[in-house]
Amino acid sequence: xxxxxxxxxxxxxxxxxxxxxxxxxxxxxxxxxxxxxxxxxxxxxxxxxxxxxxxxxxxxxxxxxxxxxxxxxxxxxxxxxxxxxxxxxxxxxxxxxxxxxxxxxxxxxxxxxxxxxxxxxxxxxxxxxxxxxxxxxxxxxxxxxxxxxxxxxxxxxxxxxxxxxxxxxxxxxxxxxxxxxxxxxxxxxxxxxxxxxxxxxxxxxxxxxxxxxxxxx
Numbered sequence: 519x520x521x522x523x524x525x526x527x528x529x530x531x532x533x534x535x536x537x538x539x540x541x542x543x544x545x546x547x548x549x550x551x552x553x554x555x556x557x558x559x560x561x562x563x564x565x566x567x568x569x570x571x572x573x574x575x576x577x578x579x580x581x582x583x584x585x586x587x588x589x590x591x592x593x594x595x596x597x598x599x600x601x602x603x604x605x606x607x608x609x610x611x612x613x614x615x616x617x618x619x620x621x622x623x624x625x626x627x628x629x630x631x632x633x634x635x636x637x638x639x640x641x642x643x644x645x646x647x648x649x650x651x652x653x654x655x656x657x658x659x660x661x662x663x664x665x666x667x668x669x670x671x672x673x674x675x676x677x678x679x680x681x682x683x684x685x686x687x688x689x690x691x692x693x694x695x696x697x698x699x700x701x702x703x704x705x706x707x708x709x710x711x712x713x714x715x716x717x718x719x720x721x722x723x724x725x726x727x728x729x730x731x732x733x734x735x
Contacts, residue, residue, distance in 0.1 A: 522706075524626075524664075524695045524725040525567040526635055533640050535668060538562040563720040567694045569662075569712050572685040573719035575678060579685070581600075582718030586709060589690060592623025592661050594708030594727060599627055601645040605672065609650040616658050623661040624692075624708040626727075632666040632696035639644045646672040652683045664692035664710070664725070692725060701727045 526532065530543050539562045547556035564570070569590065573579030597615040601607050607627070628634075629645040644667040652670065655663060663670065663684055670680045670691055684691055692710045707728040712721030 520729040522727040522729070523701055524697050524710075525723065526564050526632075526694055526696050526725055528561065531636075532566060533636060533638075534562060534565060536641055538564060547687050550675045558625065561722070563715070563718060564693075566722050567692070567696070567710075567725050568691065568720055568722045569710050570685065570691040570720050571718070572688075574734060575681050575685055582712060582715050582721060585712075589661060590711050590723070591707065591709045592651065594626055594701070595620065595622045595623040596626050596628055596698055596704070596708050596712065598699070598702055599629060599645075601629055605643045605645050606648050607645055607651050608648050609654055612647075612651040616654065621658055621660070623659065624664060625655055625659045626664040626692075626695065626698055626701065626708065627666065628698040628702070629666055630699075632694075632698070635694075635696060641668055642673070644673060646667050646670060646675075649679045649682045649683060652680045655725070656683075656687050656689075659689065662690040662692060662710075664695050664708070666695045666698050667693070669693055692723065695725055698727075701729075704729055705731075719730075 530541055532541055542560040544558050546558040549555055599607050599611050631645050634640040647670045671678045710723040710725040712723050715721055
């Protein structure tokens with residue numbers, strides 16, 4: 519069995535979506551005073567590698583605590599896609615990649631953008647899905663879409679059409695993935711388990727890809 523860590527580390531200096539709360543970490547108790555360490559975390563539900571649910575875009579969406587763990591675990595395939603000069607991942611590009619992908623629980627999109635993590639340019643002109651490309655993905659996955667950029671929608675998107683397309687189809691969206699390329703051409707189990715937060719619309723996750731030839735993935 520080989521486990522690939524697909525998550526960024528949560529740190530105080532980590533990049534966040536423009537306008538989102540900064541991540542803050544402090545000691546609530548210390549070895550010298552209380553005799554043990556306890557840390558307090560203040561962060562956005564969309565900080566770092568995280569999962570979006572339908573509730574992120576509509577009040578009619580189910581809250582996080584009503585999802586079972588199975589919604590965030592399943593078979594995965596990697597799509598290695600290169601965006602157009604404007605950052606758009608086109609329907610034509612997706613169509614070609616899907617020809618050999620088959621149907622799985624999760625499709626993960628590798629663009630190479632995660633290498634910019636920590637750089638001010640990370641939230642700039644990042645790769646995103648064209649709405650027509652998003653629609654092509656729907657029949658090819660049963661549970662969710664993941665991407666190694668900040669969002670499946672375009673920077674400064676109006677109305678977040680791709681979020682609505684994917685979430686409206688019953689999928690979850692995992693954003694800010696990293697270290698995807700080693701999964702190219704592999705069969706793997708994908709897991710992006712969130713915290714079980716009451717009323718939650720999203721949550722940071724520890725995303726992993728698990729290769730296990732004996733499991734028949």
